[in-house]
Amino acid sequence: MLKITKKVEYALISLKFIWEEKSRNELTTARELCSRFNIPFDTTSKVMQAMNNAGILVSEKGTKGGYALAKNLTEISYLDLAHIVDPKGNDEEFCQSHKGLCDLYSNCNIIKPIDKLNATLNTYLKNLTIDQLFTMAFSEQGPKNNEGQFHV
DSSP: OOOOOHHHHHHHHHHHHHHHHOOTTOOBOHHHHHHHHTOOHHHHHHHHHHHHHTTSEEEEOSTTOEEEEOSOGGGOBHHHHHHHHOGGGOOSOTTEETTEEOTTGGGOSOHHHHHHHHHHHHHHHHHOBHHHHHHHTTOSSOOTTOTTOOOO
16 A cells, blocks of 8 residues: 655655756765755665665765666656665555554455555556656646646
8 A cells, every 4th residue: 555654755855856956977975865855864874775775876985975876767666666665664465564454354344445446556656657756746748648647
């Protein structure tokens, strides 16, 4: 089920900043992002390391080091990014919690419709690229059938 955790939020902030504000050879540090957007360093640093390990970012060590995009944002789906930066925060089981099944599960009358909604959302998020997410939010024109559009 769609859950935008802080780690996913920081990953999106980082990717959007690098995508819009940095040239191909220009590096970004976690400190620069944290200072610019007032986000916590430790979590942001871990998120950027996870994206680096997954090949989304490339890193350069040293005093002049930092991160740059390694992949085109058209190659990264929202759902893949969410699983990379916060695998525990994006359970696909809507009836599950850290304690097990929901207390209402045995008498619940919405399991099938919610399961269908969950599957539909996950399919959409698996096909939604980060590039599409960033561009459709600011686009005056989108798909003619309004599919996938949202307005900020």
